[in-house]
Amino acid sequence: MTVDKRGKFLDKYLAVAHVRRLILVEYEKDSRARLELWCKDGGVWEMELDCEAFVGKAGVGRAAENDSKTPLGDYGMVCAFGIEPDPGSGLQYIPVDEHTWCCGDKAAYNRIIDIRNCPHSCRGEHMADYAPEYNYGLFFDYNANGTPGLGFAIFLHCKGDKPYTGGCIAVDEEIMIKLLQTVDENSRICIF
Numbered sequence: 516m517t518v519d520k521r522g523k524f525l526d527k528y529l530a531v532a533h534v535r536r537l538i539l540v541e542y543e544k545d546s547r548a549r550l551e552l553w554c555k556d557g558g559v560w561e562m563e564l565d566c567e568a569f570v571g572k573a574g575v576g577r578a579a580e581n582d583s584k585t586p587l588g589d590y591g592m593v594c595a596f597g598i599e600p601d602p603g604s605g606l607q608y609i610p611v612d613e614h615t616w617c618c619g620d621k622a623a624y625n626r627i628i629d630i631r632n633c634p635h636s637c638r639g640e641h642m643a644d645y646a647p648e649y650n651y652g653l654f655f656d657y658n659a660n661g662t663p664g665l666g667f668a669i670f671l672h673c674k675g676d677k678p679y680t681g682g683c684i685a686v687d688e689e690i691m692i693k694l695l696q697t698v699d700e701n702s703r704i705c706i707f
Contacts, residue, residue, distance in 0.1 A: 546679035625667035
């Protein structure tokens with residue numbers, strides 16, 4: 516990773532006591548990126564893992580619905596989710612089943628919902644259809660206000676069979692499990 520950009524985020528959160536985990540995602544080219552997990556111990560950042568990641572098919576940049584770009588920025592964690600059982604997540608874990616959607620409709624745009632609690636003909640993502648990608652995932656607060664058109668269902672999740680995503684970030688499943696077991700509600704994900 517580029518030292519200056521990495522250093523910017525590490526320096527920014529060094530003095531923020533409650534932020535003890537950072538996921539840094541550096542875009543390389545095409546749909547390739549590097550993901551690093553940094554953990555703060557005794558006021559010092561230590562890198563816990565460094566791995567290959569995939570981003571949107573169209574790379575990174577301003578995100579809008581269906582643009583296939585991963586949004587740049589600095590985001591907080593919302594929750595963890597998965598088709599598979601909770602591996603010991605440090606965040607609230609939402610089990611994904613046949614009733615779980617990430618909604619693309621105005622009423623619940625960019626929220627993970629149980630369709631039984633918000634009945635409508637949802638045009639979002641029926642999350643149970645996305646295995647192995649959604650075997651495990653992290654939902655971060657891109658478009659936290661749920662503004663229609665800015666994009667929804669932007670996650671960090673498991674890799675599938677393609678070397679790109681529709682705008683998310685994807686890593687190997689064993690890495691995803693480690694991330695779920697390490698991050699908490701005070702962790703940040705920084706994409707640059």
